[in-house]
Amino acid sequence: MAKSLPDRPLRPATLLVRGGQMRSNHDETSEALYLTSGFVYESAGQAEETFLGTVQHYQYSRFGNPTTTMLEDRLAALEGAEACRLTATGMAAVHASMLSHLKAGDRVVASRALFGSCHWICSTLLPRYGITCEFVDCGDLGQWKAALSKPANLVLLETPSNPMLELVDMAAVCDLAHAAGAIVVVDNVFATPLLQKPMQFGADVVVYSCTKHMDGQGRVLGGAVLGRKKWVDEVLQPFIRNTGPSISPFNAWVILKGLETLHLRLPAMCRSAAAIADFLAERSEISRVLYPFRVDHPQHALAKAQMAAGGSLVTFDVKGGKEAAFRFLDALKLVDVSNNLGDAKSLVTHPATTTHMRVGAEERAKLGITDGTIRFSVGLEDVADLIADVSEALDAIAPAPAPTRRVPIVEVEPVPAPETAAEAAPKPKKAPKPKAAPKAEAPADATLFELTAPLPEAPKRKGG
Template identity: 55%
Template sequence: MLHRPRLRSEFGETSEALFLTASFSYASGEEAEPGFGEPTGRYCYTRVGNPTVHALEERWAQLQGSEAAIATASGMAAVHATLFAMLKAGDRLVASRPLFGSCMWLCTDLLPRFGVEVEFVDAANPAGFAAALGRPAALVLIETPANPTLDLVDIQAVADLAHAAGARLVVDDALASPICQDSLRHGADLVVTSATKHTDGQGRVLGGLIACDRQTRDEVLHPFIKHTGPNLSPFSAWVLLKSLETLELRVLRMAQSALRIASFLQDRGNCAVRYPGLPDDPYQALASRQMHNGGTLLTLRTGGGKQGAFDFLRRLEVIEITNNLGDSRTIATHPATTTHGRLPQAERVAIGIHDDLIRLSVGLEDPDDLIEDLDRALG
C-alpha cells in the first residue's frame, strides 16, 4: 500500500492530498452541465464523489483484489447499504448465526418490515446452509470469523451453494481484514468490512468499505449511497489512507501475539480459550484453508458467570475495557452486556455468548506485558 499519491496538486505533495470540500466549482454553466454526467463527469459534490475518498476506494480494491470498492461512513453503513441496495420485497436472505448485534437487528427487525424473508443458519452447520439454499434466494450474508464467538463459515462451500440457488454471497470480514483472509478468492461476491477496526487500527475514525465488481459498485451501490447519504468524509478517508500504509505490519504482529497469548491461556488451564490458530480449536482445519493466520482476536471464559467476568475485567491494568477491536491497543469486551446485550439470554447462550465470555482483541503491546496482565486478572 506504499504507493505515491493517486492525484497530486501543483505542489507535489508526497502524502495523499486532503480535499476537504463539500462541492466543486465550475468556470461556466457550459462546463457544469456535462460535469454532472455520471460516471464520467468531473467532481461536483462530495456526496457524489471526492478525490480523497476515491483514492481510498482504489487502494482498497487493490488490496482486496477486486475490480472496485466503495466507502461508507461506518462498517454498519456498509452492511446496511449492501443489504438494502441489493434486496427488495419478496426476496430471501440467508444469514449465518452468530452475527454482530447490529447486523442481527438489521436482519431480524428492519429487513422484515420491508418484506424480506430472513433465514438463519448456524455457522457450524453445513447441512443447514444446504437446506436453506435448496430453494431460491437473493443474497447470503456470512460473518467469518463471527463476532464474538470466532466461529468460522466455509466460504467456498457456502459460495457454491449460494450461486446454485441464484444468490450472491456477501462476507463480513471485519474480524479478519484482508491481511488474515482473502474472501473473494474463496468465492465471495462482495466483502464488507468495518474500516474502523484493523484498517484505521488506532481508534480514531469510523468507516466502512465494500469490495465488489465494477458493475455492482457503479450501478447498484453508488446510486444507493449517493441518494441516501451514508458517505465517508474526506478527512476520515485521508486518515484511513495513511493507516493502510501500516496495515499489514500491524495485523501480522497482532496475530503473532494473539497466538502466543492463546497458547499461554490454554496451557494455564483454568479458562476455556478459543482461537482459530490453536491446533485443537474446532475450526483450525478450516482456518488453515481459508485464513492466512489465526487472526487478532481470541475469547476466554473466566468462570463465575457475569460476576466472574466483571471481576476479571476489574483486575486488568494494561488491557483496555471497551467495545472496539482491531486496535493498536489490546481491548477486552464483555459481549453479553455490550455488543450483544439486547439479545435474550437464552438466545445468547444458544450461539455461545455466555455470561462469563470475554472477547480479547490483541494489540501491539509487548505480549509479555499482556500475558502478565491476564495472568494476574485470572487470579
C-alpha cells in the same frame, strides 16, 4: 512531476503504502486531504455535462471526493476487487450492501453468528420492508444446504465470526448460494484483506469496518463495500448517492495513513494473540479458549485452508460466569475494557452485556456466548506485559487457598546416613511428564509476516 506506478503486480505491503495514490499539481508526498463539500465548474456547460455523465468531474463530496477515491482505489487493489465504495461506518457498509440489492418479497439467508447490529438488520429491519431472513448455524453445512435448497437473493456471513471466532466454509456456501440465485456478502473485518480474501472463495461482495484494523488507532469511523464494477456502479452507487451514508474526507484520509502500517501492525498482533491464547489455555480459571490457529479450535483445518494467520482476536470463558468475568475485567490494569477492536491498544469486551446484549439470552446461547465469555482484541504492547497483566487479573479472581494449621517448628537430630549402598533407601520413581497442551500453530510459511507468501489457495471452482 508525479510518476505512474509500475505496470507489474505489486505486493500487499507496497499497495498499502502506494495504492490509489493520486497527486495534485503540487506533487505532495503525503496524500492530499480535500476537505471540501463541493466543487466548482469552469462553465455552466461543464456543470451540465458533469451531471449528464459525459464529463468526469467531482460534483459533491456525498457522491465522491479525491481523497475518498484514493482510499477506494487502494482497498480495491489490496482486495483484488474491481471497485470499492466507502461509507461512514462499517454498519453503513453492511446496510448499504444489503438494502441496495434487496426489495420487498426477497429472501435472505444469514449466518446466526453475526455482530449484534447485523443480526438486528436481518431479524428486525428487513421484515419491515417485506424481506424475510432465515438464520443458520454458520459451521453446519447441512443447514446451509437446507436453507439454500430454495431460491434466495442474498447470503450474509462473517468469518471468523464476532465474538466466537466461528468459521464458514466459504467455497461450499458460495456454490450453494449461487445455485439458489443469491449473491454472497462477506463481512471480513476480523481477517482483513491481509489474512483472507473472500472473493477468492466465490464471494460477490466484501464489507469492512475500516474503523478497526485499517485505521488501527481508534481515531475515526469508516466502512467499505467491494465488488464487481457493474454491481458497484449500477446497484450500490445510486443507493449511496441518494441515501447519503457517505464517509468524511477527513476520516478517509486518516484511514489512508493508517493502512500504510497495517502490514507491520497485524502480524505482530497475530503473534501476540497466539501466545496469549496458549497462555490462557494453561490457566485453571479458564474453561474454554477459542483461537482459529490453535489445533483444538473446532474448525482449525478450515482456518488453515482459508486464512494466512489466526488473527488478532482471542475469545475465552472465565469460570464463574458474569461475576467472575467482571472481577477479571476490573482487575486488569494495562488492558482496557472497551467494545472496540483492532486498535493498537489491547481491549477486552464482555459480549453478553455489550455487543450482543440485545440479541437476547436465547440467541446468545445458540451462539455459544456465555456470561463468562470475554473477547480479547490484542494490540501492539509487548506480549510479556500483556500476559503479566492477564495473569495478575486471573490471580485476583482465583479462590483463596484453604488455611493450613500452623505446626510448631522443632529441632530434630539428623538421621545418620546408611553405612553401605545396600542399606540406602531406593530412589523414588520420576513421575511421568504430563502431555503438552496444544499450542497455536504458526503460519506454514514464516514469510507471511513479510507479506511475500500467498494466502491459502482457494479450491478450483466450477466454470473457471
